[in-house]
Amino acid sequence: MLSLVTLLAISFVAGYGGALLGLGGGILIVPVLTLGFGVPIRVAIGASLVSVVATSAGASAAFVREGFTNIRVAITLEVATVLGSLIGSLITGLISPRAVQLIFGVVLAASALASLRIRHEEGSDVTPDAWSKRLQLGGWYPGKEGRIDYEVTRVPLGMGLMLVAGATSGLLGIGAGALKVAAMDLGMRLPLKVSSATSNFMIGVTAAAGALVYLVRGDVSAIVAGPVAFGVAIGATLGGRALVKADTRRIRKIFVVVLVVISLEMVRRSLLP
């Protein structure tokens, strides 16, 4: 029974830490399960994808209600992320577990370091492109002094980046939220708050596409995925609340150091003879 309690506790910490970093719990779960417990990487990825669906459903509900999520942008980009997720899930079944571990290590280090970057709000000087006009993607979100209107541009660039984000999600079992936010924030010039909320909304469907492949393929183990989804969902909920209330800069830095160490260990193990 110790293993069940340990698994729940570790998943809770992963969900809490992932929420503080804005990376989601999945990015911590896969290395912990593979390096710490010897769980096969495909089983760890399957469990992680299910936990990503749980955290997305919980977090995105509030953003949709408050009006930060742009549902039209989400639906448009989901065509690319879901396609990417399918491709990523298929690749995981074709390449060696060591290759997956190596890619995971590199993506983990990059995501950890990217989470430290200072973000800024976009200005309103965005001219919509033809795609944005045709799909009517512009919108508004609630600000402190009333509604803030915005426009969307470079939709094909966003679609291309979302294909990569989706493939990363399906391949590694993570939400790839950092990539999605960067694609909308820097690529399509959406305001950061809208990018974060819309990314959260999309992560659930992207991860569910990958999770479906793993579930039907038999790579999801109930004894691993059950406790992981439960622990990560509770940890992410509490971590999200802590993020709003407390100054988490110091704890974020500690988590980043931990993530970089874990990523180096994953790369080292993948290269061992």
Added chain:
Amino acid sequence: MSVFNESHPEDPVLRRVTPLVLRGGLIVAMSCIGLGLFLWVLQPGEFAIQWRAITTGAHPEAFSWRQELWSVTRLRPRGFVLLGLAVLTATPLSRVLLCAATFARARDRLFVLLTGAVIALLAVAILFGKIG
């Protein structure tokens, strides 16, 4: 400058109903998984055996979804956990169906097409899983 709410009649509906679908699915899924975990605490033998197998590198044993989901009537922990995982995975998919229905009601053909493409890709995901 386009106006999201006023020019898109589907928007208020989606903002109101989507959070209910997402939260509702999450609560049902977590309740099933939580109950399964509780039953494992009461009947720890099965968990210990499977955990030992998984942590020594074994692939999860094959199972029949129909049999596992029926096993909840016998209070089998794994059946409850798998039911919860199935509900959890279906939650975002329900949200896509809701979007499709709402866009269809608003006669927004372009977005019916886009949500249809997402649904078709999710169906392909099931096919890919079966092929392996």
